[in-house]
Amino acid sequence: MSENLQTSVREICRACNNDRARMMDIVLAVQAKYGCVSSEAMDTIAKAVSTHRVEVESVVSFYAFLSSRPKGKVVIRLCNDVIDRMHGADRVAETFRQELGIGFGETTPDGQISLEYTPCIGMCDQAPAALVNDVVVTELHRSTAQHIVREINRHMDPRRLVTRLGDGNNAHQLVQAMVNNNIRKAGPVIFAPSDLGAGLAKALAMSPAEVIRDIKTARLRGRGGAGFPTGMKWEFARGANDQNRYVVCNADEGEPGTFKDRVILTERPELLIEGMAIAGYAIGASEGIIYLRGEYAYLRAFLEHMLNECRNWGILGQNIGGKKGFHFDIRIQMGAGAYVCGEETALLSSCEGLRGDPKNRPPFPAQKGYQSHPTIVNNVETFCCVTRIMDKGAGAFAQLGSSGSPGTKLLSVSGDCRSQGVYEVEFGIKLRDVLKMVGGEDAGAVQVGGPSGRMVGPDEFDRPICYDHLATGGALMVFGPECNVVDIARQFMEFFVEESCGYCTPCRVGNVLLKERLEQILAGRGEREDLAYLQELGETIKTMSRCGLGQTSANPVLSTIQSFPAAYEALLKDTRTDGFRPTFDIGAALGEAQAIVGRRSVHFAD
Amino acid sequence: MAKPKVATTSLAGCFGCHMSLLDIDDRILKLVELVDFDKSPVDDIKEFTGRCAIGLIEGGCCNEENVRVLQDFRKHCDILISVGDCATMGGIPALRNNIPLEECYEEAYLNGPSVHNPKGRIPDDPELPLLLDKVYPCHEVVKIDYYLPGCPPPADTLWEALVALLSNKPVNLPYELIKYD
Numbered sequence: 086m087s088e089n090l091q092t093s094v095r096e097i098c099r100a101c102n103n104d105r106a107r108m109m110d111i112v113l114a115v116q117a118k119y120g121c122v123s124s125e126a127m128d129t130i131a132k133a134v135s136t137h138r139v140e141v142e143s144v145v146s147f148y149a150f151l152s153s154r155p156k157g158k159v160v161i162r163l164c165n166d167v168i169d170r171m172h173g174a175d176r177v178a179e180t181f182r183q184e185l186g187i188g189f190g191e192t193t194p195d196g197q198i199s200l201e202y203t204p205c206i207g208m209c210d211q212a213p214a215a216l217v218n219d220v221v222v223t224e225l226h227r228s229t230a231q232h233i234v235r236e237i238n239r240h241m242d243p244r245r246l247v248t249r250l251g252d253g254n255n256a257h258q259l260v261q262a263m264v265n266n267n268i269r270k271a272g273p274v275i276f277a278p279s280d281l282g283a284g285l286a287k288a289l290a291m292s293p294a295e296v297i298r299d300i301k302t303a304r305l306r307g308r309g310g311a312g313f314p315t316g317m318k319w320e321f322a323r324g325a326n327d328q329n330r331y332v333v334c335n336a337d338e339g340e341p342g343t344f345k346d347r348v349i350l351t352e353r354p355e356l357l358i359e360g361m362a363i364a365g366y367a368i369g370a371s372e373g374i375i376y377l378r379g380e381y382a383y384l385r386a387f388l389e390h391m392l393n394e395c396r397n398w399g400i401l402g403q404n405i406g407g408k409k410g411f412h413f414d415i416r417i418q419m420g421a422g423a424y425v426c427g428e429e430t431a432l433l434s435s436c437e438g439l440r441g442d443p444k445n446r447p448p449f450p451a452q453k454g455y456q457s458h459p460t461i462v463n464n465v466e467t468f469c470c471v472t473r474i475m476d477k478g479a480g481a482f483a484q485l486g487s488s489g490s491p492g493t494k495l496l497s498v499s500g501d502c503r504s505q506g507v508y509e510v511e512f513g514i515k516l517r518d519v520l521k522m523v524g525g526e527d528a529g530a531v532q533v534g535g536p537s538g539r540m541v542g543p544d545e546f547d548r549p550i551c552y553d554h555l556a557t558g559g560a561l562m563v564f565g566p567e568c569n570v571v572d573i574a575r576q577f578m579e580f581f582v583e584e585s586c587g588y589c590t591p592c593r594v595g596n597v598l599l600k601e602r603l604e605q606i607l608a609g610r611g612e613r614e615d616l617a618y619l620q621e622l623g624e625t626i627k628t629m630s631r632c633g634l635g636q637t638s639a640n641p642v643l644s645t646i647q648s649f650p651a652a653y654e655a656l657l658k659d660t661r662t663d664g665f666r667p668t669f670d671i672g673a674a675l676g677e678a679q680a681i682v683g684r685r686s687v688h689f690a691d
Numbered sequence: 692m693a694k695p696k697v698a699t700t701s702l703a704g705c706f707g708c709h710m711s712l713l714d715i716d717d718r719i720l721k722l723v724e725l726v727d728f729d730k731s732p733v734d735d736i737k738e739f740t741g742r743c744a745i746g747l748i749e750g751g752c753c754n755e756e757n758v759r760v761l762q763d764f765r766k767h768c769d770i771l772i773s774v775g776d777c778a779t780m781g782g783i784p785a786l787r788n789n790i791p792l793e794e795c796y797e798e799a800y801l802n803g804p805s806v807h808n809p810k811g812r813i814p815d816d817p818e819l820p821l822l823l824d825k826v827y828p829c830h831e832v833v834k835i836d837y838y839l840p841g842c843p844p845p846a847d848t849l850w851e852a853l854v855a856l857l858s859n860k861p862v863n864l865p866y867e868l869i870k871y872d
Binding site for chain 2: 669678688
């Protein structure tokens, strides 16, 4: 048995050229085959790729989809983000627990099925949703959950759970998913009909410097959320003194509430691939990587197929478009369930076969990125914009949207509204108009940009959506008039506590402290000073953290305090005149001992 | 005029702080001139007889009785002082805070090397106060007015602080009295 394991693990390593940098592919393959990366497998991998065992173990222990202990043959991962809970994920969770007879984080005694929670899987528009191995199941309720467990128990084949297919390419034979695109509004950049290869052809007719100039003229800014000028990033990479350059597409769409990249990858992958090829030409790269989040594994075969098609169409390959010496190809790197890998330096670490730890900046990836070579990392949507800019011209693009934020933006709208889904709107649109469009006029609060973005109330609904006002990587979560914003902030903090990589203290410890203080306030033990404490601590986490995760993780707290002071006020107790802060709860402090000893307290009988 | 009253107690402490108080040596005669002792192990008065000016608290809260006593002190004393590191931060008893409570009980009553407990039961006698889930410093349970750190605080520190408080003067604790390395 163990010799078989060693042989087959060695084979997996050999298939990856015994290349340490492909650690992710290796451990994912071992995990898929054996349901875990056992201690023995780790030893074998370390030996095969000539590295230390701790390197392997640190990768296996980091990612949520990898484990060193055996999991069930089928793993059910129920999404527990805010939107899924709003739509009844807790009831679904209860049904899974009852039907399987196990709790979350456990495996059935026969070792067949494991049950877990997972943060947002990019299906908020059809929540509650879950992953059953790689298969996505959507719009769950009690009876479907019951059905899933019974079916799995019967045949152990998650693929047979898909009895209806979604629209568009979701029904493609290589996808076969019940996911729906929910494209509610198509705009001129991403979802308009496109002329395959036209953008690339026009780019190749120019010099690389001219391509970059056009991207700058279009004033394209990164669509992931931060909004860094794309042309400038490319120029840095092109100017770097190193001939090995890389183009990386960040398809690790992990920000809860965001799912627009899922739809692009399903419906417009050729637009993305073409954009990456243009980027390759512009910065002088011959290799591209699409970093695809583990949750979207169901799209992998389809994307591999589309890459092949693009090779056939001459968008990828050697001497592309007859341009001598311009070679460009793309490989897909799978992620394995780590939100922080959406941060570009963490993403590069992951591509290099390491834990998804962020790196120090500077040097920025454009100077020293993937394997220390100049690398541009752009969002899926950004590359699609590039293709369109090349095809239709920088001027046409710059005329769309607002002056500081040209172009269109895909919004992933979910929550308390009539039509959840993806909307392609021009930048500059007022939030109120978006709410009207989606049927969420009576919203009490909107989370703009996912947990790391900000929560706004009705008095800010007239602000425009653009980089300079309400910036968003795409997520709009709509909450009804009765929502409890403090509890929503607490749920977001729960998410950050879970997803912090743990490298730096402000983020690892600070987020826990924020969450605990919110819990106290929600339990009715909060005082006015708590708000000052939350603000001070939040600012510290923001300024002292090492990467974008910690630099934005306090936003749910800071922005709700700013926009919804009344919601906090209502929960606070009056401050005592002696300045004492009663946090001690004798009932809670004695509960455990009463259970162990088996009698009630005599000192505190009530 | 009646002398102000002082009360003292040792909660989850080792009485070391009380020993340090006795370490003021012959100044104890001066102290008795300044104050009367109310509820305190020094005079073995079990319950408060009236309002006190100062309450000295040694030790943190590890069980329900500690909480009761501490709340009682807060009710009867104008000024409460956390004396020593256990009262201030939990101290040595708080080392158990990282160990599940059930394990603490089992070690004490079932598994400890010197335990003789043929019935294998954790005692449920109401005379034995229930343990809290963890050891709390005093200021998390009631309002504490002053802190005197140290393990224990030196006799001179206690003396200077008490005299200053009783004579309504600012406390002047020179560096030597509050440095602990």
